[in-house]
Amino acid sequence: MTESDEFKPATESGEILERSFRVILRRLTSHDQDEFIKGVRAGNGLNLPATPEAFQTFLARFDEGRSADGLLICLRDTGAIAGNVNINSIIRGRFQNGSLGYAAFPPYANRGYMTEGLGLVLRHAFRTLRLHRLEAQISPDNHASIKLVQRHGFRNEGYSPDLLFINGAWRGHDRWALTNDMHGIVPDTPHPTLPAH
Incomplete structure (x- = not known):
């Protein structure tokens, strides 16, 4: 596939932030509402918005201040939404931390798209957003999610009840975490909110 043959998202779609062989990473936009809701409903049990009203409330969390970043993993050849990743609760200053939430949408689960897409999310978080640390809180019985973060080198930092x-x-x-130096992407200059001392 040549660059000219590949999927080119419509102008109302989110800007492409990162790309790999099979997927692209872009921001969630209001134009994604119908496809996003369809994916959530097909997922039956995903803790994501399943109505237009809930989607709009969810989308509003990803403001220009970027205290959270709503991202989509889309198939590179068709643009179909394979999954969603949010970098929530971004805290700057001495912490430079974000908390991950993610879900794969049927029929794209268990095909490696989320593994490939999470790699793009990590590059975006550590290189572009210049975060130092990402966390993922995972139910101990969610084995697929645990394997996903383990593939990317997250360390288990313990269990938190309630x-x-x-x-x-x-x-x-269970609390899982990854730092930029563990992942091998340390920005040349830190985020401007990081204190000098």
């Missing part, structure tokens, strides 16, 4: 409110109850999660 950590996240999901499906009407507080649930314990």
Whole structure:
């Protein structure tokens, strides 16, 4: 496939942030609403917005201040949404940290798209956003999610009981983390909010 043959997203689609052999990473936009909701509903049980109203509220979290970044992993050849990754709770200053949330949409789960896409997310987070650390809180019985972060070198930092409110109850999660130096992407200059001392 040549550059001219590959999928070119419409102007209303989010700007392409990163690309790999099979997927592209771009920001979530209001134009993604119908396809996003369709993917969430097909996923049956994904903790993501499944109505237009909920989608608009969800989208509003990803403001220009970039305290959170809503991203999509899309197939490079068709532009179809294979999954969603959010970098939530971005804290600057001495922390330079973000918290990951992600989901694969049927029928694209278990095909390696999320593994490839998460690699793009890490590059974006560490190189472009200049974060130092990313965290993922994962239910201990979510083996697919644990394998996903392990493939990228995240370390297990322990278990926290009653950590996240999901499906009407507080649930314990394992905490996984990756720093930019562990991943081998340390920016030449730190984010301007990082103190000198």
